[in-house]
Amino acid sequence: MAKRKAYSLLWRTSRCLSNYHSLHSGSPHSIRRFSSGVLPNAVFQRSFNLRSRFYGSTATLIQRSPLFSEVNSDDVSYFKSVLGENNVIQDEDRLQPANTDWMHKYKGSSKLLLLPRSTEEVSHVMRYCNSRHLAVVPQGGNTGLVGGSVPVFDEVIINMSLMNKIISLDKVSGILVCEAGCILENLESFLDDEGFVMPLDLGAKGSCQIGGNVSTNAGGLRLVRYGSLHGNVLGLEVVLANGTVMDMLGTLRKDNTGYDLKHLFIGSEGSLGVVTKVSILTPTKLSATNVAFLACNDYLSCQRLLLEAKRKLGEVLSAFEFLDNHAMDVVLNKLEGARNPLPGMYNFYVLIETTGSDESYDREKLEKFLFGLMEGGLVSDGVIAQDINQVASFWRIREGIPEALMKSGAVYKYDLSLPLEKMYDLVEEMRTQLGAANDLNQEAYGPQWHP
Amino acid sequence: MAKRKAYSLLWRTSRCLSNYHSLHSGSPHSIRRFSSGVLPNAVFQRSFNLRSRFYGSTATLIQRSPLFSEVNSDDVSYFKSVLGENNVIQDEDRLQPANTDWMHKYKGSSKLLLLPRSTEEVSHVMRYCNSRHLAVVPQGGNTGLVGGSVPVFDEVIINMSLMNKIISLDKVSGILVCEAGCILENLESFLDDEGFVMPLDLGAKGSCQIGGNVSTNAGGLRLVRYGSLHGNVLGLEVVLANGTVMDMLGTLRKDNTGYDLKHLFIGSEGSLGVVTKVSILTPTKLSATNVAFLACNDYLSCQRLLLEAKRKLGEVLSAFEFLDNHAMDVVLNKLEGARNPLPGMYNFYVLIETTGSDESYDREKLEKFLFGLMEGGLVSDGVIAQDINQVASFWRIREGIPEALMKSGAVYKYDLSLPLEKMYDLVEEMRTQLGAANDLNQEAYGPQWHP
Numbered sequence: 001m002a003k004r005k006a007y008s009l010l011w012r013t014s015r016c017l018s019n020y021h022s023l024h025s026g027s028p029h030s031i032r033r034f035s036s037g038v039l040p041n042a043v044f045q046r047s048f049n050l051r052s053r054f055y056g057s058t059a060t061l062i063q064r065s066p067l068f069s070e071v072n073s074d075d076v077s078y079f080k081s082v083l084g085e086n087n088v089i090q091d092e093d094r095l096q097p098a099n100t101d102w103m104h105k106y107k108g109s110s111k112l113l114l115l116p117r118s119t120e121e122v123s124h125v126m127r128y129c130n131s132r133h134l135a136v137v138p139q140g141g142n143t144g145l146v147g148g149s150v151p152v153f154d155e156v157i158i159n160m161s162l163m164n165k166i167i168s169l170d171k172v173s174g175i176l177v178c179e180a181g182c183i184l185e186n187l188e189s190f191l192d193d194e195g196f197v198m199p200l201d202l203g204a205k206g207s208c209q210i211g212g213n214v215s216t217n218a219g220g221l222r223l224v225r226y227g228s229l230h231g232n233v234l235g236l237e238v239v240l241a242n243g244t245v246m247d248m249l250g251t252l253r254k255d256n257t258g259y260d261l262k263h264l265f266i267g268s269e270g271s272l273g274v275v276t277k278v279s280i281l282t283p284t285k286l287s288a289t290n291v292a293f294l295a296c297n298d299y300l301s302c303q304r305l306l307l308e309a310k311r312k313l314g315e316v317l318s319a320f321e322f323l324d325n326h327a328m329d330v331v332l333n334k335l336e337g338a339r340n341p342l343p344g345m346y347n348f349y350v351l352i353e354t355t356g357s358d359e360s361y362d363r364e365k366l367e368k369f370l371f372g373l374m375e376g377g378l379v380s381d382g383v384i385a386q387d388i389n390q391v392a393s394f395w396r397i398r399e400g401i402p403e404a405l406m407k408s409g410a411v412y413k414y415d416l417s418l419p420l421e422k423m424y425d426l427v428e429e430m431r432t433q434l435g436a437a438n439d440l441n442q443e444a445y446g447p448q449w450h451p
Numbered sequence: 452m453a454k455r456k457a458y459s460l461l462w463r464t465s466r467c468l469s470n471y472h473s474l475h476s477g478s479p480h481s482i483r484r485f486s487s488g489v490l491p492n493a494v495f496q497r498s499f500n501l502r503s504r505f506y507g508s509t510a511t512l513i514q515r516s517p518l519f520s521e522v523n524s525d526d527v528s529y530f531k532s533v534l535g536e537n538n539v540i541q542d543e544d545r546l547q548p549a550n551t552d553w554m555h556k557y558k559g560s561s562k563l564l565l566l567p568r569s570t571e572e573v574s575h576v577m578r579y580c581n582s583r584h585l586a587v588v589p590q591g592g593n594t595g596l597v598g599g600s601v602p603v604f605d606e607v608i609i610n611m612s613l614m615n616k617i618i619s620l621d622k623v624s625g626i627l628v629c630e631a632g633c634i635l636e637n638l639e640s641f642l643d644d645e646g647f648v649m650p651l652d653l654g655a656k657g658s659c660q661i662g663g664n665v666s667t668n669a670g671g672l673r674l675v676r677y678g679s680l681h682g683n684v685l686g687l688e689v690v691l692a693n694g695t696v697m698d699m700l701g702t703l704r705k706d707n708t709g710y711d712l713k714h715l716f717i718g719s720e721g722s723l724g725v726v727t728k729v730s731i732l733t734p735t736k737l738s739a740t741n742v743a744f745l746a747c748n749d750y751l752s753c754q755r756l757l758l759e760a761k762r763k764l765g766e767v768l769s770a771f772e773f774l775d776n777h778a779m780d781v782v783l784n785k786l787e788g789a790r791n792p793l794p795g796m797y798n799f800y801v802l803i804e805t806t807g808s809d810e811s812y813d814r815e816k817l818e819k820f821l822f823g824l825m826e827g828g829l830v831s832d833g834v835i836a837q838d839i840n841q842v843a844s845f846w847r848i849r850e851g852i853p854e855a856l857m858k859s860g861a862v863y864k865y866d867l868s869l870p871l872e873k874m875y876d877l878v879e880e881m882r883t884q885l886g887a888a889n890d891l892n893q894e895a896y897g898p899q900w901h902p
Binding site: 170171172173174195217227228230231232259260261263264266267268272283284285286303304306307310311312313314315316355356357358361364365419420421 | 621622623624625646668678679681682683710711712714715717718719723734735736737754755757758761762763764765766767806807808809812815816870871872
């Protein structure tokens with residue numbers, strides 16, 4: 001009985017988050033409500049009173065609204081006439097992965113997946129769906145972890161994969177313009193040759209798309225160095241629910257002309273429109289990377305370590321990642337070839353990466369910094385990667401956590417932003433709560449944070 | 452006749468920019484249209500079709516709208532009851548500077564200046580003005596250069612100077628929360644003691660206020676290092692035209708809950724609401740600053756120099772400022788004590804500042820970089836500041852340009868964002884245009900840019 005109750009609690013929490021995300025938050029972009037003729041301004045109005053923010057804390061089950069139509073054969077014919085036969089997918093084998101999220105937690109029942117190749121095609125599709133009251137869900141790489149990129153019911157899936165062209169790169173300013181379906185890793189490779197890097201990096205980079213990154217305001221591993229997408233995205237092209245194309249594709253580092261509406265689309269999960277093109281400021285590539293793997297005894301030391309790293313390594317600090325011994329255990333147990341870079345086991349681990357223009361200066365700086373930490377007792381043990389294989393194996397531990405967790409059983413994963421000093425209280429509270437239902441082999445892992 | 456024509460052309464251009472700015476752009480925040488009962492959503496709708504952006508290129512004279520009321524004695528009594536006698540200013544001597552912009556180019560005729568001390572007072576004032584159809588203009592430090600912070604006609608001036616409290620600083624994350632009327636330099640001093648810096652710096656820092664900086668999306672001297680305010684501002688509290696208080700005062704590095712409406716208020720010149728509180732991410736202070744002053748023969752070299760600086764100094768580069776020989780001349784002629792750091796005169800000058808955590812490493816890095824530039828011929832001459840006095844005197848040249856220009860006569864100054872490679876074409880074109888009206892002693896200076 002206790003088992004069922006605990007399960008039910010988790011289930012209801014995740015569904016209500018999903019419900020919330022489908023309109024307001026979550027993962028790669030999703031327009032659901034908008035095809036039913038509700039215009040963006042209505043949502044602006046609803047969201048306007050931020051004093052009464054809706055955090056989705058009531059456990060409600062979602063009902064399919066009868067206001068939405070169902071796809072019929074005339075619709076399919078129309079889409080084929082616009083997109084071509086090959087880009088209108090009804091085949092169950094191809095629909096199945098698009099209906100299922102990356103964590104296998106959410107499953108939709110869409111009967112139709114569309115593959116537009118241009119902004120104009122997206123516009124035609126949106127205008128048509130709006131007029132027919134067909135719900136849609138835009139989908140990027142479908143790597144989101146909170147169910148935002150899969151249908152809830154039978155929404156038409158607008159998959160952006162074919163819009164994967166790089167449009168331009170300004171080699172002086174580093175401003176890249178590309179279509180929304182470009183895969184992050186492909187952009188990274190392209191830029192690498194030109195001496196630039198993307199200002200964000202994610203474990204899912206091999207599949208996730210820049211349009212989804214923008215729509216979910218993905219933070220990722222370089223947030224500490226390059227800041228959020230609100231700072232780096234210089235322009236967007238977006239198709240609204242009624243098919244209107246908004247051209248906000250500026251390529252200026254600063255553009256104070258008129259209202260800066262593009263920010264509304266960054267992180268709004270596609271609920272206001274489908275991102276079709278992105279203009280983004282890419283930092284110059286710096287050649288020297290160093291990675292250290294450190295152990296701390298308590299959570300307070302990890303926080304103090306972050307502050308010290310920002311002060312002493314400020315200009316070269318490019319990543320600061322944290323995990324606890326539970327996360328380390330599951331990686332070591334479940335991930336083939338993973339090994340602890342440190343000889344002993346500790347309560348907390350921190351990965352610090354520096355990126356600069358001069359290998360020897362930067363390394364000396366890092367060594368001096370670590371020596372000071374060990375002397376001061378803030379860090380219990382630590383090691384610096386000696387070559388790129390070690391760099392990769394240190395990162396493998398951090399980036400392999402989601403994979404290791406999935407191999408351990410069902411996973412409920414939340415992407416939270418909390419004040420740093422409160423972050424770990426949540427883990428301890430979760431462990432207490434889950435411990436009460438101790439006939440289940442369940443565990444609260446993490447958080448693995450990046451500040 | 453030629454003289455009058457040239458003058459008239461300039462005058463009309465500047466007035467039409469001013470007209471545009473009063474609604475859409477310019478300098479410290481200004482609500483003008485909104486007190487007449489036009490609600491924010493109407494503006495959202497108007498701005499929505501960005502395909503037909505309004506750049507204010509038609510030369511129209513502004514007419515005072517008869518829809519606005521004039522301030523009467525009942526209004527004054529009401530304001531005194533809310534704000535207290537001392538904070539309702541009708542004295543001409545005190546109104547005069549608030550009616551005049553910093554460049555003495557625009558002049559309003561407001562009869563009333565209000566000094567609210569709290570968000571609640573701002574809300575009361577706005578609600579009342581809205582109900583009475585009284586136009587208002589919010590005013591920060593009134594240091595804007597494009598007339599956005601002064602009344603066009605007889606608007607009520609809402610001056611934010613008394614809302615100058617620092618609310619909190621999180622010493623781990625560097626997140627500062629303060630009222631909108633805090634002067635930038637005061638925030639900088641406060642942070643300096645705590646080991647942080649503001650992510651923006653302006654020549655006007657001694658007077659300008661953070662609320663005005665946010666409302667104008669001020670870029671300034673640290674943009675190249677810390678990025679735009681869209682990346683650094685984490686939260687805002689804003690009072691809308693009807694008095695509604697929007698609490699978007701988040702203090703999370705990343706907050707994807709709901710729509711991120713605060714961005715609408717960054718750079719929208721107060722036309723959507725009065726910024727009353729700001730939450731901002733402040734970088735940790737780095738102790739080692741080095742400044743170099745360089746000469747280039749042509750504009751292309753300056754652009755290539757920027758790219759090289761980003762690549763080779765990437766992580767320590769904190770400022771990159773450019774001026775031409777015309778700007779240098781006027782500074783040397785008009786500013787007492789200013790002197791050229793270089794022995795000869797050149798076509799272009801670039802100031803490069805690095806800020807890092809280690810004096811000696813950073814200096815070596817800069818010296819190595821400059822040596823490479825001289826060898827490669829990209830730079831004709833250069834010098835590194837040997838002490839803080841030299842640092843100050845190098846910066847004095849760049850920061851003293853507006854002051855030197857004002858001492859030279861009437862100045863029309865525009866804050867433009869253009870693709871770098873096109874920036875100097877504009878100067879040359881302006882010189883050609885002005886040269887045609889050669890019976891006037893007029894000159895196109897600048898641009899002095901920061902990328």
